[in-house]
Amino acid sequence: MTDVTIAHVSDAPPTQAQGSPFAMAIEVSGHQILGDEPPAMGGLDLGPAPYDLLTAALAECTAMTVRWFARQKDWPLDHVEVVVYHEKAEVEGHPGRIDTFRKSVSVSGDLSEDQRTRLLEVAARCPVHKTLEGAVQIATVSDIA
Numbered sequence: 001m002t003d004v005t006i007a008h009v010s011d012a013p014p015t016q017a018q019g020s021p022f023a024m025a026i027e028v029s030g031h032q033i034l035g036d037e038p039p040a041m042g043g044l045d046l047g048p049a050p051y052d053l054l055t056a057a058l059a060e061c062t063a064m065t066v067r068w069f070a071r072q073k074d075w076p077l078d079h080v081e082v083v084v085y086h087e088k089a090e091v092e093g094h095p096g097r098i099d100t101f102r103k104s105v106s107v108s109g110d111l112s113e114d115q116r117t118r119l120l121e122v123a124a125r126c127p128v129h130k131t132l133e134g135a136v137q138i139a140t141v142s143d144i145a
Contacts, residue, residue, distance in 0.1 A: 005028065005029065006028070006029075007026065007027070007028040008026075008027045008028070009024050009025070009026050009027075009035070010024065010025055011023070011024065011025070012024055012025040012034060012046075013025065016034055016046070017046070018044060018046060019044065020036050020037075020043045020044035020046055021042060021043070022035075022036050022037040022041070022042060022043040023035070023036045023043065023044070023046050023047070024036070024047075033047060033048070033053075034046055034047035035047045035048055035049065035050065035053065036048075036049065037049050051086055054086070055084050055085075055086040055101070056084075057128050058084050058101060058103070058126075058128050058129060058132065059082045059083065059084040059103070060082075060128075061126040061127055061128035061129065062082045062084070062103055062105065062123050062126045062128075062129065063080050063081070063082040064126070065122060065123065065125065065126035065127070066080045066082075066105065066107065066119050066122055066123050066126075067080055069118075069119065069122045070107075070109075070115075070119060073115075075109070075111060075115050075119075076109040076110040076111060077107055077108075077109045077111065077119070078108050078109035078110075079106075079107070079108045079109065080105070080106070080107050080119075081105075081106045081107075082103060082104070082105050082106075082123070083103070083104045084101055084102070084103050084104075085101070085102045085103075085104075086099065086100070086101050087099075087100050088100070101132070103123065103124075103129075105119070105120055105123045107119050
């Protein structure tokens with residue numbers, strides 16, 4: 001895992017955008033993805049929306065972290081599945097709505113109850129999870145000459 005990730009996002013070419021005003025060409029770590037908004041937001045749903053990608057990143061990181069930990073311990077983990085639910089919700093005592101993520105982690109294999117418990121604990125410590133819960137700095141700069 002590197003310490004630097006660069007994502008480049010720009011308007012999708014017309015042949016890909018198919019008339020969607022929000023279609024975006026996304027390139028990250030050599031992979032290309034088409035992003036868009038759903039029709040309710042004015043897009044054509046040609047690809048995942050930003051919160052879809054964020055939610056998927058949390059699920060993927062969680063599953064990979066559980067898999068990595070089980071491999072390090074040589075535990076018989078046959079399958080890991082993570083489902084993440086994201087919503088903006090009203091929370092008592094907090095002004096406005098906040099982003100709420102709920103993760104469901106399922107593991108299978110000839111694992112002891114202690115191993116299953118430990119894998120669930122590890123699932124709460126994946127790097128993306130820690131980033132979302134921690135202090136984050138975002139700097140927005142202009143590249144306009």
